[in-house]
Amino acid sequence: MMKEEDIIRKKCGAGNPFRVPEGYFEHFTSDLMARLPEKAEGPASATPLRRPRRTLAAWYAAAAVLCGAMFLGGYHLRHNRAPQAAPMAQSLSATEAEDAYMDDVLDYAMVSNHEIALYLTDAY
């Protein structure tokens, strides 16, 4: 086998016929180093696709929306049975009460309007 390898070496040598453009390796190193991301400190760990805090916020938002809907449903049921002496005034005060209640619920759940909007548009 060595004899056959020697034949090839005698015939062709073992030189490198491949060249690179002028200054290629100098540019290659600097370009590559500029491209490399900084290493994160501490041991590397797999990043979950969804962060738990956001998932928890989504559940808070869903719970808040559900509570609000239940309250409003109950409120309207009870309110529609009662005689309406001053419909316009009562309607206004009811809306204000709903808004205030929703604000309280959302404040308690620490859910922002933006997060609710994200939840409702399936952006989570």
Place this chain on the structure above:
Amino acid sequence: MNPTEELSLVSRLGRPEHQRQAFEELVRRYGPRLYRQIRRMVYDHDDTNDILQNTFVKAWSGLDSFRGDSRVGTWLYRIAANEALNFLQRRKATTGIDEAPQAVTARLAADPYFDGDETELLLQEAVASLPDKQRMVFQLKYYEEMKYEEMSAVLDTSVGALKASYHHAVKKICDFFDAHD
């Protein structure tokens, strides 16, 4: 690189404050060698450049997993070999065919970054007719004079299988020359 230099480089690669500088040294030291290895597999300079970049990007992102069980050069050769073989497989899957050895020769003859004469072109045609992995075995042994033990770590193949593969490669190339003389 002598063992002391290697030890120092590996040690600096493991320390966050020196890691970037040590990696730059690694790129400077091994870039040209890895380039040759990849270029002999894919022939084209631009493809080689892409694969070489991917090799070092992967090495950088996997630096924490390098435990120093093998030499750093062996580890880099292994990444480069996988990248080159994957590239060839992807290209084959895209085009559906192996590039004919004659097409490789024609491409090299027109390549401004190839300096080989007629005999060299004939050798490249013979080498191009080998299966990808056998071609890599031939290149690493014939040109880089890599020991079979190191090659075994690079290609994840037993020493016996590598010896047999190299033997067959040399025989095929000699037969090719006989047929063209």
